[in-house]
Structure formats: C-alpha cells, structure tokens
Amino acid sequence: MSEMGTPLSIHIEELSGRTGSMEVAVLQLNVQERRKRAAKAAGISWGLAFVTLFFPIVHFVLVPLFLIGGFVIFYILYRRDRIYLERAYSCPKCAAPIVFLSRSEVSWPHEEICPKCRTMLRLMPISQARS
Numbered sequence: 535m536s537e538m539g540t541p542l543s544i545h546i547e548e549l550s551g552r553t554g555s556m557e558v559a560v561l562q563l564n565v566q567e568r569r570k571r572a573a574k575a576a577g578i579s580w581g582l583a584f585v586t587l588f589f590p591i592v593h594f595v596l597v598p599l600f601l602i603g604g605f606v607i608f609y610i611l612y613r614r615d616r617i618y619l620e621r622a623y624s625c626p627k628c629a630a631p632i633v634f635l636s637r638s639e640v641s642w643p644h645e646e647i648c649p650k651c652r653t654m655l656r657l658m659p660i661s662q663a664r665s
C-alpha cells in the first residue's frame with residue numbers, strides 16, 4: 535500500500551463554535567488487499583494457537599481461543615474496506631497539534647479531546663455522500 539489515498543475533507547468544530555478543517559487520506563482496499571490483510575492477522579492468531587499448544591493447562595483455553603479468534607479476526611478485517619491514514623491537524627481553539635491516528639473504522643461524527651486545552655472536538659466529513 536504505497537499509494538497516497540483519496541482525500542476526504544473534514545470539518546472540525548468545538549463547543550464554543552470555533553471551527554477548522556483538515557484533509558484525511560483514505561485508502562480504498564480492493565478484495566485482494568482485504569483478503570491479504572485479513573489472512574495475515576488470522577495467521578498470527580493461528581500461529582499463537584500453535585505456540586500455546588506447548589504450554590500445559592493454559593493450552594486448554596488458549597488453543598481454541600486463538601483458533602476461533604483467527605476466524606473472527608479474518609471476518610472483521612475482511613469486511614473493512616478502507617483505511618484512514620494518520621494525519622496531523624490543529625485544535626481550532628488553542629492551535630495545538632493533534633494527531634488523527636490511522637484506523638480502518640470511524641463512526642462519524644468522530645470525537646477527539648484536545649490534549650492541550652481538553653476541548654471536545656467533533657470531526658465530520660464535509661461531504662457525507664459516498665459511492
């Protein structure tokens with residue numbers, strides 16, 4: 535995944551009405567990329583199931599847990615079709631830099647607290663229309 539992603543304009547507002555904006559890059563994952571990503575995570579879980587096989591007693595719990603966990607992780611990751619890339623922006627109130635962390639799921643409006651002035655910020659895509 536070396537591409538830059540599609541820009542998504544975000545509107546930022548805080549309680550007293552000050553607003554700001556930023557752009558988050560969104561990577562759209564195709565079926566192959568989703569499968570690869572999900573398989574990698576499931577593989578780690580199944581690898582852990584194998585490793586814990588050699589630990590007495592706890593293996594009764596951990597082996598089935600990691601085996602089932604692998605399928606659950608695969609299912610969850612396979613369904614996620616986009617990645618929001620990490621982006622720095624500034625607080626509309628105090629201008630402190632805040633990092634929007636890379637993540638694959640965001641429920642809009644997304645709320646974040648400014649680490650400096652503790653103001654609750656509400657982030658929302660300017661155009662909610664999606665294909």
Ligand SMILES: [Zn+2]
Nearest residue numbers: 625628648651
């Ligand atoms: Zn702030």
